[in-house]
Amino acid sequence: MRLLGHGIAPDRATLQPGPEFADVIKASFTAQLRAVRDAVSIGDLFTRLEDAGVLLRIDPAVRPTMYRCATVSGRELEQLRRITDVVRMGHLLRIEDDRMVLEGGGVAMDGHALYVARTADGAEKRPAAAIFDDGQITLQSVRGCQQIFSAALIAHVEADYPDDATKNRLCLPLPHPDTDLDWLRLAQADYRNQLRFLDDPELTEWLASVRLDLFGHLMGRLLAPPSAKPKVRDRILGMAKKALSATAAKLDALMAAEAALSPGRRPV
Incomplete structure (x- = not known):
């Protein structure tokens, strides 16, 4: 209603009726159970989950080592896969005039590069306690x-x-x-x-x-x-x-x- 009230055209909206959305979730959950049931190893499980669309990764050739509840749409994933200059050297330690220094080494950079920090852990892993x-x-x-x-x-x-x-x-x-x-x-x-x-x-x-x-x-x-x-x-x-x-x-x-x-x- 807020978007309609601000002049957004109604035909730009795509609604998800409850029963139809529930059917999608049911299919995804069933696929997850089936993947676990049929997997012979953890690597095989991740492959099955990816094939079922339960888990996704930006680069199909690289197995991620982190999982933090991130979500992504199909269109967003397509756009992210267009970025090919990906540095995999661990966490950033510091930025110098002409390079980034990371846990696994340094990367030369243009001195005029703009850095956008998007590495904060919004859901930090902490020890469990009685609720x-x-x-x-x-x-x-x-x-x-x-x-x-x-x-x-x-x-x-x-x-x-x-x-x-x-x-x-x-x-x-x-x-x-x-x-x-x-x-x-x-x-x-x-x-x-x-x-x-x-x-x-x-x-x-x-x-x-x-x-x-x-x-x-x-x-x-x-x-x-x-x-x-x-x-x-x-x-x-x-x-x-x-x-x-x-x-x-x-x-x-x-x-x-x-x-x-x-x-x-x-x-x-």
């Missing part, structure tokens, strides 16, 4: 890369559950990712947190009604209504729990295999 602690709430993500949903869930749990032990059981914090392997850690923790949510009928019902929770919406569309026979709902919930448990276990195995091959690259 509820004797009247104090320490806001943290309880779903990977979903700070707004996490805040809504924490507020709901604070209002509707009786004690810190129960609240902390439902709200296990997920530290922000930093490396490529952290994607696996985050996905695994997401699956396990979702299993905790599904074990709580009242929370499952609430999640199905919250627009911020795409997975809850998907479950709400799959579940039979509360008036249906309990066995029907239990069967569907059981199928979802089985799929999430198997996927989390497979990620465990992939991370263990990677740690055995490269002990220094263990996700933390």
Whole structure:
């Protein structure tokens, strides 16, 4: 409405109706589960995720070593791939009159070059702490890369559950990712947190009604209504729990295999 009120032509808008957008998210989530199920190594998993469009990289020939919840559209990716002068020498240490000095070396530069700093870590990785602690709430993500949903869930749990032990059981914090392997850690923790949510009928019902929770919406569309026979709902919930448990276990195995091959690259 704000854009229309400022004279933007209506035909420039592309709306995403809820059910259609939910179908897109469902397809992406299903592709993610399938990629984990079929992967034989972490490298193979990343290839499958890329083929499915779940994860993207600017240079198809270079495997990224960092992951920080960045998002990109197809058109943005096309434009970024037009930039071919990419320096991969680690973090910038300082800028001198005629060069950039980085962790891995120096790069000669025109003395009139304009430098634009875009390296700030907007979601710094910090040690996890109990979210509820004797009247104090320490806001943290309880779903990977979903700070707004996490805040809504924490507020709901604070209002509707009786004690810190129960609240902390439902709200296990997920530290922000930093490396490529952290994607696996985050996905695994997401699956396990979702299993905790599904074990709580009242929370499952609430999640199905919250627009911020795409997975809850998907479950709400799959579940039979509360008036249906309990066995029907239990069967569907059981199928979802089985799929999430198997996927989390497979990620465990992939991370263990990677740690055995490269002990220094263990996700933390």
